[in-house]
Amino acid sequence: MFIGHFAIGLAARKVAKLPSLAMLFIAVQFLDLIWPIFVLLGIEHLSIDPGNTAITPLNFEFYPYSHSLLMAVLWGLLLALVYWLFTKNKQGSWLLAGLVLSHWVLDLITHRPDLPITPFSEVKLGLGLWNYPSAAIVVEFAIFLLGAYWYFRAGNPPRKIAYWALIAFLLIVHVVNLTGPPPPSIAAVAWSANLMWIIVLWAWWVDRKKRAVPEQVT
Numbered sequence: 001m002f003i004g005h006f007a008i009g010l011a012a013r014k015v016a017k018l019p020s021l022a023m024l025f026i027a028v029q030f031l032d033l034i035w036p037i038f039v040l041l042g043i044e045h046l047s048i049d050p051g052n053t054a055i056t057p058l059n060f061e062f063y064p065y066s067h068s069l070l071m072a073v074l075w076g077l078l079l080a081l082v083y084w085l086f087t088k089n090k091q092g093s094w095l096l097a098g099l100v101l102s103h104w105v106l107d108l109i110t111h112r113p114d115l116p117i118t119p120f121s122e123v124k125l126g127l128g129l130w131n132y133p134s135a136a137i138v139v140e141f142a143i144f145l146l147g148a149y150w151y152f153r154a155g156n157p158p159r160k161i162a163y164w165a166l167i168a169f170l171l172i173v174h175v176v177n178l179t180g181p182p183p184p185s186i187a188a189v190a191w192s193a194n195l196m197w198i199i200v201l202w203a204w205w206v207d208r209k210k211r212a213v214p215e216q217v218t
């Protein structure tokens with residue numbers, strides 16, 4: 001799942017004293033933000049295997065440190081703790097921990113059984129929605145568009161055009177991922193996954209209060 005993760009972050013908007021949109025995006029994509037780093041460091045592996053599931057040519061062979069259930073809980077708690085230390089926002093911190101875990105739950109629905117329970121066990125789970133491309137695509141687009149609309153209504157982002165441009169950009173990236181050829185190499189997968197930080201930066205900018213225009217001095 002790709003844009004579906006963002007949908008959950010967008011839908012979280014209703015909570016009071018909310019972390020910024022950029023923080024929500026970091027939380028929902030936390031596992032996929034650390035994963036390419038682990039891949040580049042050689043700690044986790046994948047291979048390119050067209051047909052692995054109908055949707056993705058990636059075979060997630062070994063990613064227990066970013067994508068096991070136990071680590072998803074621990075990463076969530078760590079992010080929540082760091083956020084709490086800086087903001088003392090308890091509700092927001094628990095929300096972030098839950099959003100980190102939501103990534104694992106959505107991956108559980110879409111991946112074939114490749115998600116470990118802990119880094120120390122052989123048990124791997126996955127319900128395999130990705131083997132049913134039409135259902136997978138409809139579900140993901142639907143929750144993303146709902147989340148996008150929900151955030152716009154409830155959150156009233158200060159930069160509306162930048163917000164809808166970000167939503168359009170995510171949709172385009174998703175369509176390109178779905179229709180494009182398999183990636184040329186593992187390094188290409190890992191490096192392009194790091195581009196997710198652009199989306200985080202963009203979200204930060206969308207959410208930033210516009211400064212009042214200073215009075216003109218003549």
Ligand SMILES: [Zn+2]
Nearest residue numbers: 031032103107
């Ligand atoms: Zn993931």
